[in-house]
Amino acid sequence: MEREYVGHYVESEILNHSKLRHPHVVGFREVFLSKHHVNIVMDYASGGSLFDYVQARKRLKESVARWFFQQLVFACDYCHRKPCTCEVGQ
Structure with missing residues (x-):
């Protein structure tokens, strides 16, 4: 994600997701910054998207x-x- 688009809302989402540990929520591993981007490392969901799964069937x-x-x-x-x-309120 380009750094210029990261605001308070995105920061809150990153913080919230980093605290989630549940078998039905894609795992959050880490976040790191490069010169122009915020990089988020998450678990690989090998099954693909649910939308594609339903659409194919x-x-x-x-x-x-x-x-x-x-x-x-x-x-x-x-x-x-x-x-x-x-x-709340921001």
Whole structure:
């Protein structure tokens, strides 16, 4: 990400994501700066994107869709239960 586009919101997201440890959330490893960019190192998600997965199959069986939905809900619930490091009102 180009450094010129990094503001308070992006910094808060980096700090928040760096504290997440859950099997259904892509892991955050580190962040480092180069001359013109902010570089974020994350775990590799070998399965690809969920959008591409669904698009390639045209539709999902209900049991498969339910499984994906449950994983998303578990991950969202985990994220929303974690305290936020951002400051309200900024």
